[in-house]
Amino acid sequence: MGTPLTIAELKARARRRVPKMFFDYADSGAWTEGTYKANEADFAAIKLRQRVLVDMTNRSLQSTMIGETVSMPVALAPTGLTGMQHADGEILAAQAAEAFGVPFTLSTMSICSIEDVAAHTTKPFWFQLYVMKDRTFVASLISRAKAAGCSALVLTLDLQILGQRHKDIRNGLSAPPKFTPKHVWQVATRPFWAWEMTQTKRHSFGNIVGHAKGVGDLSSLSSWTAEQFDPRLSWSDVAWIKEQWGGKLILKGIMDPEDARRAADTGADAIIVSNHGGRQLDGAPSSISVLPEIVQAVGDSIEVHLDGGIRSGQDVMKALCLGAKGTYIGRPFLYGLGAYGKRGVTMALDIIRKELDITMALCGKRDIREAGPDLLHHRLPVVEAEPARPSQ
Numbered sequence: 001m002g003t004p005l006t007i008a009e010l011k012a013r014a015r016r017r018v019p020k021m022f023f024d025y026a027d028s029g030a031w032t033e034g035t036y037k038a039n040e041a042d043f044a045a046i047k048l049r050q051r052v053l054v055d056m057t058n059r060s061l062q063s064t065m066i067g068e069t070v071s072m073p074v075a076l077a078p079t080g081l082t083g084m085q086h087a088d089g090e091i092l093a094a095q096a097a098e099a100f101g102v103p104f105t106l107s108t109m110s111i112c113s114i115e116d117v118a119a120h121t122t123k124p125f126w127f128q129l130y131v132m133k134d135r136t137f138v139a140s141l142i143s144r145a146k147a148a149g150c151s152a153l154v155l156t157l158d159l160q161i162l163g164q165r166h167k168d169i170r171n172g173l174s175a176p177p178k179f180t181p182k183h184v185w186q187v188a189t190r191p192f193w194a195w196e197m198t199q200t201k202r203h204s205f206g207n208i209v210g211h212a213k214g215v216g217d218l219s220s221l222s223s224w225t226a227e228q229f230d231p232r233l234s235w236s237d238v239a240w241i242k243e244q245w246g247g248k249l250i251l252k253g254i255m256d257p258e259d260a261r262r263a264a265d266t267g268a269d270a271i272i273v274s275n276h277g278g279r280q281l282d283g284a285p286s287s288i289s290v291l292p293e294i295v296q297a298v299g300d301s302i303e304v305h306l307d308g309g310i311r312s313g314q315d316v317m318k319a320l321c322l323g324a325k326g327t328y329i330g331r332p333f334l335y336g337l338g339a340y341g342k343r344g345v346t347m348a349l350d351i352i353r354k355e356l357d358i359t360m361a362l363c364g365k366r367d368i369r370e371a372g373p374d375l376l377h378h379r380l381p382v383v384e385a386e387p388a389r390p391s392q
């Protein structure tokens with residue numbers, strides 16, 4: 001295979017490099033995967049407005065997300081078990097994002113710890129927080145993120161219980177993988193992955209193991225969430241977390257205008273319109289389809305970001321046109337990481353950057369901050385032909 005030109009090609013390559021249980025972990029949605037698929041399909045249905053004879057020199061993709069300058073408005077989303085797509089995955093992805101000039105968000109459920117990522121990067125990254133019942137542990141995660149110099153806290157609101165992903169159950173997903181014949185076979189058939197894993201000590205949940213009381217090995221994400229995550233998380237907890245953190249706060253998992261208004265009332269800096277990549281409530285609409293009503297509900301009171309279904313720079317453009325100030329990619333960077341390590345994350349970002357740049361130019365704009373609904377093509381309604389009248 002030559003140099004990958006699309007995210008789909010990186011995905012195909014990752015499928016051949018990464019053991020099935022981890023590749024599937026990224027490439028899965030809850031239950032029927034209907035929402036996961038809708039996230040992508042609904043982007044494809046949005047059409048762009050082609051313009052001609054507009055000066056397209058000196059183009060710029062630079063923008064801001066929560067006041068931070070970004071080389072393009074695309075952050076790396078928090079993704080669990082990133083260090084299982086490739087050895088030291090979170091460190092490599094954070095380094096690639098830093099060099100590219102876009103934010104990296106470290107998941108609570110990462111393999112490399114907050115401190116480890118901080119020690120291997122030079123600029124602040126963002127930290128995503130899951131809220132456990134043990135508030136002392138939550139407070140300690142927040143302090144650790146502060147001590148590591150993280151410049152934003154991304155609080156996930158939509159995963160207090162885990163949506164059921166059939167592939168994970170069937171694969172017997174765990175980190176590190178179990179020593180059953182099936183799992184040994186999955187690893188043995190991915191020798192480059194396996195060899196690189198032998199070169200690192202980071203094989204389990206770095207933010208948790210050795211930090212949370214009584215936790216030696218989490219192995220199963222589903223049992224850990226069921227036991228530890230707090231199903232009573234409420235808006236008053238958001239206020240408590242905001243106070244503990246004291247810095248930029250992003251609320252992730254908003255899909256409803258009413259929730260969006262409540263989120264804006266908390267004084268947070270941004271919301272992420274997100275259905276968790278279709279991994280939580282299967283049957284929820286795609287994130288891009290609800291973006292306009294959420295943007296309308298909150299107006300200028302809070303910055304609106306979006307994740308879910310972005311597989312190209314064109315998708316980024318569409319989200320920006322519909323009112324998102326920033327976007328996130330999860331699976332696209334994981335595929336790059338699984339396929340080629342750090343270089344692959346840069347490839348994924350590069351693919352998206354080129355697509356975004358060319359799309360912007362062909363839509364007649366030179367500055368990405370000018371993206372708006374006027375760049376979208378609104379098809380004329382189809383006029384139904386009148387049924388022919390029977391002749392008298």
Ligand code: GLV
Pocket residue numbers: 079080109159276279
């Ligand atoms: C965790 O964030 C997951 O979606 O698996």
